[in-house]
């Protein structure tokens with residue numbers, strides 16, 4: 065069952081996460097392949113979000129969280145004491161379940177990250193904004209109102225804006241937490257389409273409740289249950305020949 | 321069953337009526353007070369229009385001169401100085417409490433700040449007289465006049481310690497609680513997802529606060545400051561005890577000042593045999609009521625909108 069990955073970009077090793085005294089992730093170890101879409105699946109509350117956010121050290125924003133174990137990113141432990149957490153988050157982007165546009169214009173949302181990293185020239189910013197809005201499939205809809213407040217967009221457009229904003233800092237990895245669950249079917253399809261295109265350049269880790277979405281998109285699958293990693297492997301293997309009885313039960317819709 | 325439902329509906333409706341009624345009583349009361357003040361002030365207003373009362377500097381009741389200008393300047397000077405002293409530390413405290421302080425600390429500091437708000441203003445006045453005034457008299461005035469005395473604003477012609485600065489300091493401390501707690505609340509109303517979005521892009525905490533939280537909370541912060549301003553503007557007792565109460569336009573922060581509320585509180589009921597004196601004091605009360613009301617209403621509207629748009 066242990067199918068070693070050739071060049072893992074992220075190696076999670078003995079990871080534990082506790083909210084107060086409650087252990088949400090128990091001793092999880094798994095490698096995540098580069099330039100593929102990895103889907104984390106499992107019933108509600110099994111720790112998918114927690115595992116995902118731990119990768120870019122966002123779980124620690126919650127009061128009273130403890131994280132131990134290692135997450136190697138490009139061979140470097142992101143939890144090592146001398147690591148600059150902003151650098152980690154720059155290289156590992158997040159697309160959240162609900163879009164949260166920053167309280168500024170569409171343009172400034174996309175330019176937010178580049179500005180943090182010191183890009184100041186108007187032309188350079190203009191080029192980044194256009195490129196990433198195109199990559200997120202939003203350019204044609206907003207090119208005439210770039211300086212309107214981002215909150216004026218529809219939810220589906222906001223989610224694509226958040227995608228563009230995340231891409232503008234040029235991360236290597238994109239963490240996606242149920243990114244289509246707040247969207248209408250058409251908007252969801254658009255985001256899915258973008259993700260498939262983006263995997264040639266990015267490593268994408270995707271949490272999803274929708275098994276059909278995982279089947280459509282995933283190259284690699286991680287199945288979690290009650291904070292534990294139950295099974296992981298290439299998508300065909302997990303979906304066609306699940307080894308563990310719990311995985312089988314979940315795929316058959318018998319485990320919640 | 322049906323009976324039960326009717327009863328419930330009746331209760332529901334009557335509860336609504338009672339609460340609505342009480343709200344109207346409160347609102348009507350304010351209007352009634354305003355009208356009563358206007359009626360009593362009318363004899364003076366008939367002789368001298370409000371505009372000239374507000375801009376005239378001569379206050380000599382015995383000669384029938386009732387110029388409010390020195391009191392208006394006095395009130396504004398003390399209030400603005402208080403805001404100048406209070407706003408920066410209050411904002412920093414609120415940001416610290418909302419963004420940096422561990423939950424435990426926040427939960428123990430917030431009630432303490434609310435207790436500050438409950439201290440009777442005469443106690444602040446006593447503190448001002450016993451502590452603030454002597455410190456200003458013995459240390460601040462000599463030092464500032466030696467170093468900055470060439471600037472008119474810091475000229476020390478009044479060595480007593482009672483004056484604009486003492487009033488400003490006492491008032492600043494009095495408005496701390498309201499500014500801090502309202503600001504802290506509007507800052508915390510900024511959604512977690514929005515903070516997380518900025519942090520996930522690689523912003524440091526301070527970058528995130530500066531570019532996202534403060535921008536988002538700005539209307540609410542402004543409302544908090546305006547609320548503090550209207551609270552300070554109408555404050556009577558504590559200010560009256562430390563500002564020296566001389567009816568002249570203060571030129572320096574050490575000069576004595578006389579505020580509108582202090583004018584009314586000090587003189588109402590005395591020397592009422594002077595013609596129109598009573599009308600003048602009530603006109604002052606009317607001006608005060610209108611200003612405070614306007615500022616409070618503006619602050620509430622801005623605040624309500626800030627909270628609505630943050631949620």
Ligand SMILES: Nc1ncnc2c1ncn2[C@@H]1O[C@H](COP(=O)(O)OP(=O)(O)OP(=O)(O)O)[C@@H](O)[C@H]1O
Pocket residue numbers: 083088106107108109110111112113114115126273
């Ligand atoms: N902020 C938090 N504080 C305390 N406990 C939390 C917090 N977030 C998550 N948990 C707990 O950690 C466990 C894992 O939660 P997590 O959100 O990671 O699950 P999930 O698989 O993403 O669930 P869902 O599919 O419903 O989104 C749950 O038991 C949850 O109650």
Ligand SMILES: [Mg+2]
Pocket residue numbers: 112113114
């Ligand atoms: Mg989740």
